[in-house]
Amino acid sequence: xxxxxxxxxxxxxQEGDSAVIKCTYSDSAxxxxxxxxxxxxxxxxxxxxxxxxxxxxxxxxxxVTLNKTAKHFSLHITExxxxxxxxxxxxxxxxxQGAQKLVxxxxxxxxxxx
Amino acid sequence: KAGVTQTPRYLIKTRGQQVTLSCSPISGHRSVxxxxxxxxxxxxxxxEYFSETQRNKGNFPGRFSGRQFSNSRSEMNVSTLELGDSxxxxxxxxRGVHEQFFGPGTRLTVL
Numbered sequence: 001x002x003x004x005x006x007x008x009x010x011x012x013x014q015e016g017d018s019a020v021i022k023c024t025y026s027d028s029a030x031x032x033x034x035x036x037x038x039x040x041x042x043x044x045x046x047x048x049x050x051x052x053x054x055x056x057x058x059x060x061x062x063x064v065t066l067n068k069t070a071k072h073f074s075l076h077i078t079e080x081x082x083x084x085x086x087x088x089x090x091x092x093x094x095x096x097q098g099a100q101k102l103v104x105x106x107x108x109x110x111x112x113x114x
Numbered sequence: 115k116a117g118v119t120q121t122p123r124y125l126i127k128t129r130g131q132q133v134t135l136s137c138s139p140i141s142g143h144r145s146v147x148x149x150x151x152x153x154x155x156x157x158x159x160x161x162e163y164f165s166e167t168q169r170n171k172g173n174f175p176g177r178f179s180g181r182q183f184s185n186s187r188s189e190m191n192v193s194t195l196e197l198g199d200s201x202x203x204x205x206x207x208x209r210g211v212h213e214q215f216f217g218p219g220t221r222l223t224v225l
């Protein structure tokens with residue numbers, strides 16, 4: 001089955017700097033890669049996703065890149081702000097109308113230092 | 115539009131008991147998935163229901179079961195609770211091919 005590895009497990013950056021979180025997946029059948037942000041006491045919140053027919057997607061300060069050949073994808077957050085502090089999870093799944101099972105990475109605790 | 119709601123938010127049980135958790139999906143969403151989140155194992159998929167039928171299942175023992183009602187609301191049940199079942203149980207809903215939206219979770223503590 002699918003296996004997703006996520007690095008680093010913790011990341012501390014200065015406010016205004018960029019943060020990058022990387023994930024690798026094992027199953028070439030996976031074609032949907034969402035990123036979730038989880039704040040303390042809350043459920044994961046989808047922040048951006050990418051499908052395997054796209055190499056890069058951007059939404060304001062957040063971008064995701066996908067390299068299908070190498071089976072890795074990354075989250076980039078620019079101009080970080082204190083409210084970006086949270087745990088971030090990547091996930092992989094086959095995508096479509098049918099059954100969907102997200103396989104998650106282990107998470108990255110991001111701390112933005114003012 | 116209201117998000118995914120889960121009840122109860124917190125639950126304390128003792129070993130050997132059983133528990134039922136409830137999830138109400140976003141209006142119009144027909145797919146409901148359940149995940150278990152623990153510090154050691156992270157987020158793990160339990161099962162997915164669509165139109166009252168289980169159509170995908172993770173690698174959990176048969177003590178974990180679920181069901182979905184005609185209004186898309188879902189329940190999951192854990193029987194003969196073990197200490198290791200202590201976790202945050204998350205429900206997520208989606209409509210068609212769209213992304214999954216998670217609820218706040220139910221924090222289960224087994225003593």
